[in-house]
Amino acid sequence: MDDKHHQNSIGGREACLCDRTLEKDIQRHMRFTMGRDPAKPNRHACFMGLAYSVRDRLMDRWFHTQRSQYDTLAKRVYFLSLEFLPGRFLMNYLISLKMVDEARRTVEKMGFDLDELEEEEWDAGLGNGGLGRLASCYMDSLACLDFPGYGYGIRYDYGIFHQTMENGWQREQCDNWARKGTPWEIRRGEFLIPVRFYGHTETRTDANGRQYYRWVDGEVVMAMACDILVPGYGDGFVTNMRLWRAQSSREFNLDEFNQGDYIGAVEAKVLSENISGVLYPSDEMEQGRELRLKQQYFFVAATLADIMRRFKKLNRNFSELPDFVAIQLNDTHPAIAIPELMRLLMDGEGMAWDDAWPVCEKTFAYTNHTILPEALETWPVDLIRRLLPRHMEIIFEINRRFLNEVRTRQPSDSSLPGRVSLITDSGQQRVRMSHLAIVGSHTVNGVAELHSKIIREDLFRDFDTVFPGRLANVTNGITPRRWLAQANPLLARLINETIGPEWITDLDRLRELEPLADDAAFRRRWMETKRDNKKRLARYVLRKIGLGIDPDTLFSVQVKRIHEYKRQLLNVLHVITRFHRIKAAPGLPVVPRTTIFAGKAAPAYHQAKLIIRLVNAVAEKINNDPDIQGKLRVLFLPNYCVSQAEKIIPAADLSEQISTAGMEASGTGNMKMSLNGALTIGTLDGANVEIMEEVGRENIFIFGLTAGQVTTLRNGGYHPGTYYDGDAELKQALDSISRGDFSPEDPHLFAPVVDSLLHQGDYYMLLADYRDYLTAQESVDNAFQDKEEWARKSILNTARMGKFSSDRSVREYADRIWELKPLPAVELGEESLG
Known part of the structure; x- marks a missing residue:
């Protein structure tokens, strides 16, 4: 069976709509929705017609789901994330509706290929990487x-930039x-929901001496809801993401327009909608920093207004809000929601602080996604005071009360209040958003066992003392759909x-594959499938960058955001060493490899962009060297995104998860590749630890320092020059780059x-891990030569990945954090099925 018909067996029953009805719906939308x-x-018209027809079917189910939620007075979770990275929607929807076969037959009758129609859709790049993709996985599992x-976020006009290569350099283009x-x-x-910025607060005192606050003047921007x-x-x-789009609170200034000031007439509108x-x-x-904070408050304010609107329909006391509402803060970006809810409860609903704060604490939970200091957000007090004056007052009051409580609980530790304060004291005062999120939430979770251990014992150790039991773990997961x-x-x-x-909704069922790892016939079919996926990727690579790659080589894959701690550079050093070994002894047999890199560097992250340039330079030299032909191939695929990942991940033989131990919170690319039968080479970092525990130490290639050893070595004095001087191959690799x-x-x-x-200290300890990494890579080569054993390990990796389903993660959130129950089965009326 060829690729065109590969989805025919996914799902069970067919949708109730017959082919003829779907065809008529597509034609109707072409005519009346698109005017074609x-x-x-x-092809584009057919794609759009099919998409609108699919959306029609989803809308009926969405209406029934909404009614069911209101009828049962169910508690709801609101997942606040500044990023969502859903990728393409069409095939995801067709699989969920079990309509793949029907859609394929219908569009073929109309002269089109479903796989080609799918290419008409542009990825919705509304996130930067793992954080946004995880949010989308969790939305899938909730549903x-x-x-x-x-899910709540921002409907960006331009998503994460479109990456191109120019002479080996990353160039950023608008992602429209x-x-x-x-x-x-x-x-x-x-x-539309009004969102205020700037202005000032006014106070008044009633007859009982109680003060009331009002935030007035400033600038108002309207938030328009866009549902997906x-x-x-x-x-x-069927549930939905609600993404907010900024709209000016007024159109252009007609007086200025009539006086000939065309730019000034629309300037306020344009700036608002930015x-x-x-x-x-x-x-x-400074302007960019202010815009980022505006974005965070904009989507938080609109979201909380929407939540309050729904809650008020229940006619309940606001003290009951946590019984009906759970708000999950996905990283610190939405942390400004905590003072915003306090503002709404006190200034809007007249609650006293002592009544409002317990409601706030019981409503919020916070997921921490990083231990990197530069990723733990802080905002200047002056900026928040100017942009959100009432919120800064509330944050100061939260901090005052919290620190008084700390002094009462821990009177013997005089420096503790300074360590846990929401406000930094040294230099320019800044608000620590992670501290705000911890203090204002009832549960704070890390995203892998190792990560959660680090935040309890190191990063937020003081908070674990102040709030025993508040710091928990929920290991990340990915959606098997x-x-x-x-x-x-x-x-x-x-x-x-x-x-x-059944594994599609119960990933633990993959365990049933384990006995088949010892079945030679099944191993053969398994590896034939892997080779077909590698051939598909080879065709994609040839089409995208004009480079031919051999599907019979070992595909070593490192695809993720380009960052020094993820250590793409360590991978490059291994490639260079491999190159030098082949050049020194071109007649010796080697395991042929194709090393694949992909990922984006933040536009202002110059070192990461230089690493991309180095990858491309190494690839150019190696790929054009006649001594290396058929032995080593290196490539960088531009514009890594969800749809590209869907082509790369199934083709991977080796998954490179080589971050410095203790730096990666969890990772989800490691889960995706292992689920698809790749073997992992990695450090004991993030979720790699738990993957090793699940798949077995013998079915993964672990190397390098542990998180504890990294800390000990760094504190005891790390001298990278010692490794350089003591390892001839490492010295040769670095010297070849230097000269x-x-x-x-441009030699320099x-x-x-x-x-x-x-x-400069080799902060991420590449040189310390270099030799052990090369030894692990030699173990990979040896294992890959035994095709039967490699196939067995590949099958066992897939079979043992049940733990890493996002369904398991979401159940843990629901049971332990949100106290959320699933709705009874949604009964669909006949009108929604045909």
Whole structure:
């Protein structure tokens, strides 16, 4: 069976709509929604017609789900995230509706190929990487498990930038993801929420001496709701993400326009609407920093207004809010929601502080995603005071009361209040948003066992003392619908034929594959599927960058955000050493490899961009060396995104998860590749630890310092020069970079890369782990030569990944943090099925 028909076995039953009805719906939307003649359709018109027809079916289910939530007075979770990275929607929706076969047959009758139609859709790049993709996985699981809840974020006009390569350098272009329009979002133009900035607060005192506050004047921006549907798998449950788009509170100034000031006439409107313009504007300048904070408050204020609107329909006392509302803060970006809820309860609803604060604490929970100091947000007090004057007053009061409580609880530790304070004392006063999120939440969780241990014992150790039991763990997960059923339909078909499709909603069922790891016939089919996926990726690579790669080589894959702690540079050093070994003994047999890099560097992160340039320079030299042909291939795929990941991950033989131990909170790329049968080479960092525990130490390649050893070595005095002087191959690799072997036109181009290792402390300890990494790579080569044993290990990796389903993660959140129950099965009326 070829790729075109690979999804036929995914899902069980067909949707109730017959082919003819779907075809008519597509033609109707072409004619009446798009104004196109259905007798002369082009590919984009057919895609849009199909998309609108699919959305029609989702809308009926969404209406029924909403009614069910209101009828049962269910508690709801509101997942606040500045990033969502959903990728393409069409195939995800078709799989959820079990309509893949029907859609494929219908569009083929119309002269089109479903896989080609899917390429018409542009990724919704509304996130930067793992954080946004995780948020989308959790939305999928909420819907699949019938939990009442919504995702809230920003509907950016321009998502994460489109990455191109120019002479090996990353270049950023605007990601106008909706430039052709998007059929998926439902704009609520009649549903606008005012969001205030700047201005000042006014106080008044009543007859009993109680003070009341009012935030007045300043600038008002309107938030317009844009809904994107999120279906469960194979049932009637459909929830939604609600993304906010900024609208000016007024149109352009007519007086200025009439006087000829055309720019000034629309300037206020344009500046207001910039808030939802672009994901993560650069914060190198003051204006960019202010815009980032505006974004955070904009979506938080609109979201809490929406939550309060829903709650008020219940006619309950606000002291009962936590019984009906759970708010999850996905990282610190939405932490300003804590003073915002206090403002709404006190200034809007007249609650006293002592009544409002317990409501606030019981409503919020906070997920920490990083231990990197630069990623723990702080904001200047002066900026918050100017932009959000009432919130700064509330934050000061939260801090005053909290520190008084700390002094009472821990009177013997005089420095503790300064360590846990929400406000820094040294230099320019800044608000520590992670501290605000911890103090204002009832539960704070890390995202892997190791990460949670680090935040309890190191990063937030003082808070673990002040709030015993508040710091918890929920290990991240990924949705099997997207990352196996959709991304790897060939493997999904093989699994379905072997054990049935129940694993799609119960990933633990993959354990039924374990006995088959010892079945030679099944191993052969497994590796044939892997090779087909590698051939598919090879065709993609040839089309994208014009480079041919051999599917019979070992595909070593490192695809993730480019950052020094993720150590793409360590991978490059291994590639260079491998290159030198082949050059020194070209006649010796080697295990042929294709090393694949992909990922984006933040536009202002110059060292990360230089690492991308080095990868491309090394690739150019190696790929053009006749001694290396057929032995080593290196490539960097530009513009890594969800849809590209869906092509790369199923083809990976080796998953490179090589961050410095103790630096990666969890990782989810490691889970995706292992689920798709790749073997991991990695440090004991993030979720790698738990993956090793699940798949077995013998089925993973672990190397390098542990998190504890990293800390000990760093504190005891780490001297990278010792490793350089004592390892001839390491010295050869670094010297070849230094003298310009890979940049003869500019020999000093990569000097900052080498300097960071030899003369600036090698903070991420690449040199300390280099030799152990090479030894682990030699073990990979040896294992790959035994095809039967490699296949066995690959099968066991997939079979033992049940723990890493986002369904398990969301159940843990629901049980232990949100106290949330699934809705009863949503009954669909006949009108929604046909």
